[in-house]
Amino acid sequence: MGPAVSLVGLTRDFAELRAVDELTFDVVPGELFGIVGPDGAGKTTTLRMLAGVLRPTAGDALVAGVSIARNPEGVKHHIAYMSQRFGLYTDLTVRENIEFYADLYQIPRRERPPRLERLYAFSGLGPFEDRLAGQLSGGMKQKLGLCAALIHEPDILLLDEPTFGVDPISRRDLWLIIHEMVASGVTVIVSTAYLDEAERCDRVALFHKGRSEVVERPDVLQQRLHDQVLAVRTDQPRRARDLLRKHPAVRQAILFGDVVHVTLAESAADWPPARDHLTAHEIALLEERPIEPSLEDVFIDLVQGQEAGDA
Amino acid sequence: MNPTRLWAIARKEAIQLRRDPRSLIMAFLLPVALLLFFGYAISYDVNNIEMAVVDESGSERSRALVHAFESSGYFDIVEYPARYADVDDLLQRAKVRVVMVIPPRFDRELAAGRDAAVQLLLDGSDANTATIAQNYAAAIVIRYSSDVLLHARRFVLPVEAETRVWYNETLESRNMIVPGLVAVIMSIIAAMLTALTIAREWERGTMEQLAATPVHRLDVVIGKLLPYVGIGLFDVALAIVAGLLIFGVPLRGNILLLAGLTLLFLLGALSFGMFISAAVKSQVLATQVAIQTTYLPAILLSGFIFSISTMPIALRAVTYAVPARYYVTVTKGIFLKGVGPEVLWVEALAMIIFAAAGLTLAIRSFRKELE
Amino acid sequence: MPEAVRVNELTRKFGDFTAVDRVSFVVERGEIFGFLGPNGAGKTTTIKMLTGLLRPTSGSARVAGFDVGREIDQVKLNIGYMSQLFSLYHDLTVLENIQLFAGLYGVGNDRFADRRDWVLEMAQLAGHQDRLTGELPLGVKQRLALGCAVLHEPPILFLDEPTSGVDPISRRNFWDLIYGFAASGTTVFVSTHYMEEAEYCHRVAVMNRGRIIALDRPRSLKAAIQEPVLEVTTAAAPRALEVLRDAPGVIEVTMFGRAVHAMVEDQAAAERQIPEILAAAGHSVESIRPIEPSLEDVFVSFVHRSGGTLAE
Numbered sequence: 001m002g003p004a005v006s007l008v009g010l011t012r013d014f015a016e017l018r019a020v021d022e023l024t025f026d027v028v029p030g031e032l033f034g035i036v037g038p039d040g041a042g043k044t045t046t047l048r049m050l051a052g053v054l055r056p057t058a059g060d061a062l063v064a065g066v067s068i069a070r071n072p073e074g075v076k077h078h079i080a081y082m083s084q085r086f087g088l089y090t091d092l093t094v095r096e097n098i099e100f101y102a103d104l105y106q107i108p109r110r111e112r113p114p115r116l117e118r119l120y121a122f123s124g125l126g127p128f129e130d131r132l133a134g135q136l137s138g139g140m141k142q143k144l145g146l147c148a149a150l151i152h153e154p155d156i157l158l159l160d161e162p163t164f165g166v167d168p169i170s171r172r173d174l175w176l177i178i179h180e181m182v183a184s185g186v187t188v189i190v191s192t193a194y195l196d197e198a199e200r201c202d203r204v205a206l207f208h209k210g211r212s213e214v215v216e217r218p219d220v221l222q223q224r225l226h227d228q229v230l231a232v233r234t235d236q237p238r239r240a241r242d243l244l245r246k247h248p249a250v251r252q253a254i255l256f257g258d259v260v261h262v263t264l265a266e267s268a269a270d271w272p273p274a275r276d277h278l279t280a281h282e283i284a285l286l287e288e289r290p291i292e293p294s295l296e297d298v299f300i301d302l303v304q305g306q307e308a309g310d311a
Numbered sequence: 312m313n314p315t316r317l318w319a320i321a322r323k324e325a326i327q328l329r330r331d332p333r334s335l336i337m338a339f340l341l342p343v344a345l346l347l348f349f350g351y352a353i354s355y356d357v358n359n360i361e362m363a364v365v366d367e368s369g370s371e372r373s374r375a376l377v378h379a380f381e382s383s384g385y386f387d388i389v390e391y392p393a394r395y396a397d398v399d400d401l402l403q404r405a406k407v408r409v410v411m412v413i414p415p416r417f418d419r420e421l422a423a424g425r426d427a428a429v430q431l432l433l434d435g436s437d438a439n440t441a442t443i444a445q446n447y448a449a450a451i452v453i454r455y456s457s458d459v460l461l462h463a464r465r466f467v468l469p470v471e472a473e474t475r476v477w478y479n480e481t482l483e484s485r486n487m488i489v490p491g492l493v494a495v496i497m498s499i500i501a502a503m504l505t506a507l508t509i510a511r512e513w514e515r516g517t518m519e520q521l522a523a524t525p526v527h528r529l530d531v532v533i534g535k536l537l538p539y540v541g542i543g544l545f546d547v548a549l550a551i552v553a554g555l556l557i558f559g560v561p562l563r564g565n566i567l568l569l570a571g572l573t574l575l576f577l578l579g580a581l582s583f584g585m586f587i588s589a590a591v592k593s594q595v596l597a598t599q600v601a602i603q604t605t606y607l608p609a610i611l612l613s614g615f616i617f618s619i620s621t622m623p624i625a626l627r628a629v630t631y632a633v634p635a636r637y638y639v640t641v642t643k644g645i646f647l648k649g650v651g652p653e654v655l656w657v658e659a660l661a662m663i664i665f666a667a668a669g670l671t672l673a674i675r676s677f678r679k680e681l682e
Numbered sequence: 683m684p685e686a687v688r689v690n691e692l693t694r695k696f697g698d699f700t701a702v703d704r705v706s707f708v709v710e711r712g713e714i715f716g717f718l719g720p721n722g723a724g725k726t727t728t729i730k731m732l733t734g735l736l737r738p739t740s741g742s743a744r745v746a747g748f749d750v751g752r753e754i755d756q757v758k759l760n761i762g763y764m765s766q767l768f769s770l771y772h773d774l775t776v777l778e779n780i781q782l783f784a785g786l787y788g789v790g791n792d793r794f795a796d797r798r799d800w801v802l803e804m805a806q807l808a809g810h811q812d813r814l815t816g817e818l819p820l821g822v823k824q825r826l827a828l829g830c831a832v833l834h835e836p837p838i839l840f841l842d843e844p845t846s847g848v849d850p851i852s853r854r855n856f857w858d859l860i861y862g863f864a865a866s867g868t869t870v871f872v873s874t875h876y877m878e879e880a881e882y883c884h885r886v887a888v889m890n891r892g893r894i895i896a897l898d899r900p901r902s903l904k905a906a907i908q909e910p911v912l913e914v915t916t917a918a919a920p921r922a923l924e925v926l927r928d929a930p931g932v933i934e935v936t937m938f939g940r941a942v943h944a945m946v947e948d949q950a951a952a953e954r955q956i957p958e959i960l961a962a963a964g965h966s967v968e969s970i971r972p973i974e975p976s977l978e979d980v981f982v983s984f985v986h987r988s989g990g991t992l993a994e
Binding site for chain 1: 319
Binding site: 037038039040041137138165166167168169170171172175176179180182183194195196199200202208238254255256257258259292294296299300303304 | 714719720721722723820848849850851852854857858861865875876877878881882883884899900901918919920921923934936937938940974976978981982985
């Protein structure tokens with residue numbers, strides 16, 4: 001079985017700006033794949049191209065084996081796409097929205113009740129089926145978007161920042177639905193700007209300025225900086241940070257409240273000289289402990305490494 | 312095209328229409344309001360012209376003349392100033408538009424069989440009304456004079472023209488206006504109704520979602536048209552009933568023929584609005600374009616107000632590209648003349664071409680694709 | 683001035699809806715005070731009352747020692763306010779925006795040149811003062827907006843979701859600036875819905891449904907979680923999650939990659955029971971270990987404790 005989605009030099013320009021720059025990677029069937037990066041990194045543009053609603057400037061992508069450049073309409077039978085902005089009708093009820101999409105995908109009437117029942121079961125939307133979509137909370141709206149997208153049981157699900165601005169509890173519910181889909185064999189590509197969310201994916205592509213810096217499992221990414229990140233509490237947090245930043249054994253020092261997160265240049269062996277540097281400046285260390293690097297640490301490390309390489 | 316998807320789009324559009332007060336007002340209230348407004352406001356007939364009379368003669372003969380004015384229905388005598396000096400003030404403050412001054416010797420001169428003069432003062436600031444009032448007044452005075460002559464000398468006038476006006480016997484401009492008005496209003500409303508539909512979906516972000524489904528663009532465009540065709544037909548029916556009942560306009564032709572040709576016209580006008588909506592993708596801009604491209608041409612170049620045959624050749628050529636022109640001819644023809652397909656086939660053909668062109672443009676300009 | 687902000691039973695109603703419900707807290711001078719909560723929790727309404735944009739329904743608040751109800755003009759002289767990025771005019775140049783805000787805040791001619799140069803340097807815009815603001819990258823715009831909000835050197839700074847949509851590097855640079863302000867004595871009041879971002883604050887008030895459900899240092903909040911969080915790895919994690927969701931002693935479950943994170947009532951009991959429960963359902967547990975709760979876990983835990991429902 002070939003890849004579910006395969007990008008080959010996928011590129012998109014908007015006038016002068018290159019929004020997506022020669023992306024090449026594969027997504028395996030049944031995978032939960034994260035596209036992770038800040039606003040403007042090219043996440044939405046990439047997903048729109050994969051959904052067949054935006055033409056690439058160059059390159060191509062095969063989605064379920066269909067070329068998005070040559071046959072964008074052919075792609076649409078295999079996928080469901082949920083745009084970042086709420087894309088359903090606020091003046092239709094929950095039920096009417098879902099039925100509308102069921103009609104568009106020509107789901108036979110007799111198949112609808114069990115599907116609706118299942119969608120209502122995991123979204124909790126059942127009691128609200130006669131409510132206008134515009135009167136749902138942010139989290140509920142996103143769940144409705146997912147239900148409408150899933151009514152035709154697609155092979156591939158494309159989700160553009162489904163959890164943006166949603167409260168943490170709804171966010172967890174949404175991820176449960178996504179994992180449920182993955183468990184039933186659907187390939188899911190999801191974008192997010194929350195780096196902590198990327199840890200929920202099987203593999204992630206870290207996007208920065210239209211390019212995919214790396215495609216890897218989140219734990220492998222975190223492993224890259226294993227043993228290299230420490231949380232250090234001192235009596236003078238700002239001064240400690242400034243001193244550590246200038247120290248050759250330290251790659252990064254970031255202040256979180258009164259704690260400095262220190263990323264060491266190579267390994268844990270770099271720490272003793274840096275610590276001595278602090279004590280030599282009469283800074284008292286109150287606490288130091290290794291911590292697991294966050295994906296944000298990894299992201300910054302990668303991007304800064306790449307930009308240093310560019311310069 | 313696929314019936315399930317087409318129907319899904321049409322049904323969704325109808326539900327949304329039903330829940331949107333703005334659209335409902337535009338679809339159902341605006342046409343009737345416009346019909347009443349224009350029906351009463353636009354009129355070439357001048358009735359009840361305010362008039363003042365200074366009767367310095369005060370005789371039986373002068374009173375007969377005044378009575379002739381009064382009973383004509385064209386004039387409303389609202390003031391009897393005692394002195395000639397008050398006349399100026401009445402005209403200046405536009406209390407009256409016409410003043411008749413009957414001099415003291417009026418009765419004497421007539422009794423003596425001599426010419427008697429009366430003075431008519433007209434407010435020329437509204438030249439149109441002044442001219443019409445002058446003609447009416449002259450006619451009444453001539454009629455009065457001939458009565459005087461006949462009475463005195465027992466003459467019989469050798470030739471008397473007996474005029475009959477066909478199609479609009481009473482020459483009421485309302486009969487001419489209302490059928491044309493139905494056409495003009497529908498060409499404005501139709502384009503405005505559909506100009507919003509596609510642009511709204513782009514603006515609200517629902518089109519991006521729709522574009523990612525296998526729905527064909529034919530399904531989207533035609534499915535969206537269907538509810539509006541229904542509304543358009545309803546509007547025309549409403550306007551016709553209002554025309555018949557409120558304005559007393561006669562309907563002489565075949566109502567089914569009118570319905571059929573109306574459908575053709577609506578298809579063209581609605582598709583044109585849809586084309587604008589798909590092309591500009593913004594509700595505000597689409598509404599403006601729809602008004603600009605339909606309102607003035609429909610009013611000025613359709614033959615509704617200004618007769619096309621008296622236009623300069625260049626302008627006359629332009630009128631052929633105005634769909635309202637054909638529909639105005641159709642409504643006037645069917646309402647007033649009762650003509651059938653043997654006469655209106657040219658217009659029917661033109662409207663088929665417009666409908667086909669409108670639909671093609673709408674479908675071609677609508678893309679399931681972002682930019 | 684001992685305290686920068688003192689809020690007492692502050693309440694705001696919109697019709698029947700109570701957006702902010704009897705909120706009380708004190709912010710010390712030089713402190714970075716965070717307001718954490720989902721959209722609709724009441725963060726923005728509270729900030730609007732403290733900056734004099736909205737009248738409280740009841741309760742009182744003093745900002746820089748002045749009452750927000752009666753001494754609103756003095757309050758406004760003592761605060762800077764940055765609401766996302768909306769305050770900048772995109773069709774003005776960088777310099778024109780600085781001039782506009784200097785005028786609005788009454789920065790005198792004698793101080794203007796100094797403050798202008800300070801903002802340009804801080805926003806790394808020296809030499810770019812004639813560029814149109816709309817053309818700047820988001821991270822730079824944000825620094826400029828911050829600079830404009832503090833042109834008049836206010837002792838208290840209110841930031842309403844200042845880093846929405848900004849990339850992580852710009853965000854860290856932004857926080858460096860905030861720490862700089864705090865070190866020089868400025869009090870910073872910041873709202874955010876990014877759980878990660880709350881870690882930057884000295885103290886965090888967790889808001890939900892108009893009420894403060896927890897208020898402490900981020901570290902203490904995490905330590906205060908009585909419910910331990912366990913990471914359970916198993917072959918079919920989503921199915922296992924379904925089983926655990928309704929298991930006794932399990933408060934909440936969520937997925938991370940192929941692992942299940944379970945918030946449980948008692949660690950020892952759960953470590954024993956969970957493998958048994960899963961085995962009974964046909965799942966074998968590969969590993970089970972306690973992990974450090976995230977601030978998201980903190981939020982979920984406190985919502986759970988305060989009655990279990992969220993802002994609608």
